[in-house]
Amino acid sequence: MKKILIGMLVILFVIGVAACGNGDATDVSGEVETDGGGEEEGGDGEVGGTLYFYTWSEYIDPDIYAQFEAETGITVVEDIFGSNEDMYAKLIAGVTGYDVLVPSDYMVAMLVEEGMIAELDHSRLEETISYLDPTFTNPPFDPNMGHCLPYFWGTTGIGFNWEDWDEAPGSWAYIFDPELAGNFSGQISLLDDMREVFGAALIYLGYSSGTTDEAELAEARDLVLGMKEHLYSFESDTYEDLMLTGETRLAQGWSGDIFVAQAEDENIDYIIPQEGAVMWVDNLCITVDAAADPERLERVYMWLEYLNRPDIAAQNTNWVWYASPNAAAESGIDPEILGYPAIYPDDETFERLQYLGTVGDALDIYSRMWTEIKTE
Amino acid sequence: MTTQIPPQTRQTQIKLDYQAAEYTSFMDRLKQWLFNGYASLFYLFLYAPIFVLVLYSFNKSRFPTYWTGFTLEWYKILFNDHLIGSALKNTLIVSISSTIIATIIGTMVSVGIERYRFRAKSAVDGLLFMPIIIPDIAMAIMLVVFYNLIHMDLGLYTIIISHIAFNISFVAIIVRARMASLSSTMEEAASDLYANEWNAFWRVTFPLLIPGILGGALFAFTLSLDDYVITNFTSGPGSTTLPIRIIGMTRRNITPEINALSTMMLLTAMLLVPLSLWLQRREDMS
Numbered sequence: 001m002k003k004i005l006i007g008m009l010v011i012l013f014v015i016g017v018a019a020c021g022n023g024d025a026t027d028v029s030g031e032v033e034t035d036g037g038g039e040e041e042g043g044d045g046e047v048g049g050t051l052y053f054y055t056w057s058e059y060i061d062p063d064i065y066a067q068f069e070a071e072t073g074i075t076v077v078e079d080i081f082g083s084n085e086d087m088y089a090k091l092i093a094g095v096t097g098y099d100v101l102v103p104s105d106y107m108v109a110m111l112v113e114e115g116m117i118a119e120l121d122h123s124r125l126e127e128t129i130s131y132l133d134p135t136f137t138n139p140p141f142d143p144n145m146g147h148c149l150p151y152f153w154g155t156t157g158i159g160f161n162w163e164d165w166d167e168a169p170g171s172w173a174y175i176f177d178p179e180l181a182g183n184f185s186g187q188i189s190l191l192d193d194m195r196e197v198f199g200a201a202l203i204y205l206g207y208s209s210g211t212t213d214e215a216e217l218a219e220a221r222d223l224v225l226g227m228k229e230h231l232y233s234f235e236s237d238t239y240e241d242l243m244l245t246g247e248t249r250l251a252q253g254w255s256g257d258i259f260v261a262q263a264e265d266e267n268i269d270y271i272i273p274q275e276g277a278v279m280w281v282d283n284l285c286i287t288v289d290a291a292a293d294p295e296r297l298e299r300v301y302m303w304l305e306y307l308n309r310p311d312i313a314a315q316n317t318n319w320v321w322y323a324s325p326n327a328a329a330e331s332g333i334d335p336e337i338l339g340y341p342a343i344y345p346d347d348e349t350f351e352r353l354q355y356l357g358t359v360g361d362a363l364d365i366y367s368r369m370w371t372e373i374k375t376e
Numbered sequence: 377m378t379t380q381i382p383p384q385t386r387q388t389q390i391k392l393d394y395q396a397a398e399y400t401s402f403m404d405r406l407k408q409w410l411f412n413g414y415a416s417l418f419y420l421f422l423y424a425p426i427f428v429l430v431l432y433s434f435n436k437s438r439f440p441t442y443w444t445g446f447t448l449e450w451y452k453i454l455f456n457d458h459l460i461g462s463a464l465k466n467t468l469i470v471s472i473s474s475t476i477i478a479t480i481i482g483t484m485v486s487v488g489i490e491r492y493r494f495r496a497k498s499a500v501d502g503l504l505f506m507p508i509i510i511p512d513i514a515m516a517i518m519l520v521v522f523y524n525l526i527h528m529d530l531g532l533y534t535i536i537i538s539h540i541a542f543n544i545s546f547v548a549i550i551v552r553a554r555m556a557s558l559s560s561t562m563e564e565a566a567s568d569l570y571a572n573e574w575n576a577f578w579r580v581t582f583p584l585l586i587p588g589i590l591g592g593a594l595f596a597f598t599l600s601l602d603d604y605v606i607t608n609f610t611s612g613p614g615s616t617t618l619p620i621r622i623i624g625m626t627r628r629n630i631t632p633e634i635n636a637l638s639t640m641m642l643l644t645a646m647l648l649v650p651l652s653l654w655l656q657r658r659e660d661m662s
Contacts, residue, residue: 052613057624062459077614078459080624088606094524097531099614237626244442264437264444 007355048073048132051299055080056086056282057103059152061319068306073345074299084118091116091287099290105141105281106195108148109358117147118291124301125149129307131328139281140355148283149304150325152317153354156196156278157342159243159251159258162267170296172204172273176223181230190224190241192234194370197224199278200252203354208324209278210357221369225376234374250363255342256322276352281325388647426642433635450636460637463621469532470607470617471600476538479593481540482547483585488579489548490555491563496549508549514610526659530612538610539600546599547592554588599647629638 057080065076079098081087084107091101092114103111111117122129128149129137136150160169164184174180175188190197199209201220210215232248240261242248251258258270284304290296306312314332317324323343330338338344345353359366436445454460488494489501505514519538558630562584566576604619611620618637625634 054613057621057627079611079613079616080621082624082627091608093520093609095520097529097614099613149591237630241439241442241630244437244439260438264439264442282609 015150047299047302049295049299050075050077051100051296051303052077052079052098053100053102053303054098055100057082059282059320061316064312064316065306067312068303072299072302072306074302076303091320096287096289098287100295100303101285101287102151103148103284103285105139105283105355106358108283108285108301111140111285112142112147116288117285118149118288120145120149120286121301125304128305131308131310131326133325136281138323140357142283148285151282151284151307151310152320152322153279153281153325154255154322154343155272155345156191156200156252156254156280157270159240159253159261159268159270161243161246161249161265162269164249168269168271169250170271170274172200172275175252176201176204176227178226178230178338181227184249185230186232187247188227188230189232189235189239189248189251191239191252191254192236194366196252196278197234197373199354199356199365203276203278204273206275208357210359212359212362212365214362216344217362217365217369225371228373228376240268256320258370259321259343261338262334272342272345272349273350274352276354278356280356281354322340390647414454429637430642433632433639435632435635438631450632453633454636455638456523458620459632460618463616463618466532466615466625467601467618470535470539473595474543474600475593475597477536478540478543478596479589482544482592482596483551483589485544486548486552486555487581487585490552491560491581504545504548507545512603512605516606519606520609530610530615532615534610534612535607535615535617538606539603542606543596543600547589547596550592550595551585551588554585554591558584634654 008284020351024118051074053076055078060078065078069075072278081090084104087101087103088107088110089100091111101117103117108117121147129145134151136153139150140145142148158169158172158175174183175190181188190200198217198220201210201223202211202216205216205219205223207213207216207220232242235242235248235251239248239251239253240257243251243258244261244265253270255270262268262270284298284307286304290300307316308326310328311332313324313326313329317326317329317337318332318334321337321343323337324333341349419559432443433450434446434448435443436447436449437443485500485504489497489504516538518540519534520530523534528534558581562580563576566580567573571579602619607617608620609616616624622634622637625631
């Protein structure tokens with residue numbers, strides 16, 4: 001039996017070594033350290049240390065980590081969350097140690113309210129801020145970028161298939177008008193996302209996508225209920241797959257997702273409807289505990305500066321395929337991305353975009369009506 | 377009365393018997409057929425998704441629902457993905473260390489409960505079941521609140537402690553089942569032969585327990601490997617494990633890289649199971 005035990009230990013050891021081997025292999029570029037310290041990593045850069053970056057999956061070109069480390073000696077450790085709410089729950093639970101977060105617009109407002117993100121010191125970022133497109137430097141969820149820098153932005157519009165159209169379906173009516181929706185009965189998907197569905201319905205009705213008026217919301221609810229018989233389902237994760245297989249012909253969706261599907265099938269395209277659409281911005285924010293430690297804060301500002309350096313921002317955009325709020329980066333961005341109106345809409349289209357504002361206590365009305373939509 | 381049956385009736389009787397026999401054999405065949413059909417359906421439901429998953433890991437298209445051609449590209453991407461590499465490293469650190477510690481403590485607990493009498497034994501017995509009964513999410517929240525209370529920073533260590541906490545119960549239950557099937561006569565015989573408790577344990581009880589301990593350890597390892605809920609709550613900066621990363625990836629785009637990763641995990645599991653069976657069989661033979 002001793003032999004067996006030794007055997008077990010050997011197996012565990014082998015697995016362990018394999019695991020570490022794997023880890024070592026990643027040292028070459030952007031090794032993500034596992035334990036707290038990180039100081040020993042040093043490198044020949046000037047600052048060194050570790051920075052904890054809490055973000056979405058596949059939301060940065062991974063090569064940037066290695067380039068940053070080569071230049072500054074700072075190792076960036078990426079941790080990921082699946083939704084704004086996941087991240088919020090984690091911070092509310094009192095987790096400390098993250099340095100930079102990437103929340104979406106409405107979540108920034110919530111985090112500011114909870115006192116979980118620090119104010120931005122504009123004097124340290126003068127050059128960086130000068131690169132940004134002025135359209136994004138005074139967002140309603142964070143006036144004058146008091147706390148966060150914009151990172152990427154995009155829109156929620158309609159995905160469609162050119163096989164079905166001579167002219168792009170440039171109106172929410174094709175989804176929300178029961179008669180027009182009937183043309184594609186059972187082949188339309190809406191996002192499984194309360195705020196997005198209400199946002200689109202409200203915009204179609206001519207109201208603000210962040211209304212708190214119960215009567216307007218009831219009207220939006222009835223609109224969705226009226227077309228529900230033609231709905232395939234509420235889908236947030238696989239709607240682009242359904243479009244590719246042809247099971248759905250029209251889908252409410254996020255710009256980036258639909259472009260990925262387009263790479264597979266060029267008939268699939270995306271349009272921002274004439275009534276307007278929801279736009280969102282993901283931001284770079286500093287946690288309060290990072291701000292309390294001068295050494296950590298130093299690394300944070302270097303990271304924010306680095307991500308917004310025009311060449312780096314361009315490289316990142318070319319990898320992520322979302323629009324960058326960094327105007328100075330444009331010369332480095334792939335013309336294919338820049339020239340794509342659905343990623344970089346023209347000024348006139350841009351005018352018709354709205355943020356999903358925070359709705360405060362009206363969130364309860366949203367939840368109640370959302371439940372009514374889903375259960376009826 | 378004679379028992380003579382008129383020829384006519386006899387013929388009918390034979391015919392009826394014959395029909396009955398045919399009927400029974402038909403029923404038998406039907407039953408056989410139904411059973412086979414049920415079994416095939418059962419295995420189809422169990423294995424068809426796995427087959428599809430593996431198949432699509434070789435798909436050229438980046439969408440898992442749309443076959444365009446064969447490629448090994450996703451495996452190349454997977455093996456060059458540093459983020460997956462570091463998540464795997466974290467996962468293995470957590471699973472291996474929590475398995476080793478939980479197996480040692482779990483075994484000690486079961487020996488203690490099965491072989492000794494002490495006060496509050498039934499309370500300890502009951503408490504042992506708690507982590508199995510409590511929903512994961514409740515346990516996760518309790519742990520986070522507790523770590524917060526004692527000002528322990530979240531990270532790999534807190535994940536390991538949490539995994540040990542739930543794994544002890546599973547190990548203990550499996551080892552106790554093995555223990556209960558062994559009578560104490562062996563140990564008594566050892567004592568009769570002047571073995572002290574220490575020797576009796578290491579030379580008699582422990583070897584007999586090994587299949588249970590191995591089974592428990594393997595079970596703990598598997599649970600720890602794919603735990604998401606508790607890990608997600610108790611993880612901190614720099615401790616993203618494989619399940620957390622996979623779920624994060626699926627929220628963005630489900631690419632065949634995930635299929636390739638799942639295929640690799642499947643292969644590992646398929647190697648582990650025969651290995652453990654082989655280890656146990658060898659033990660039973662010796």
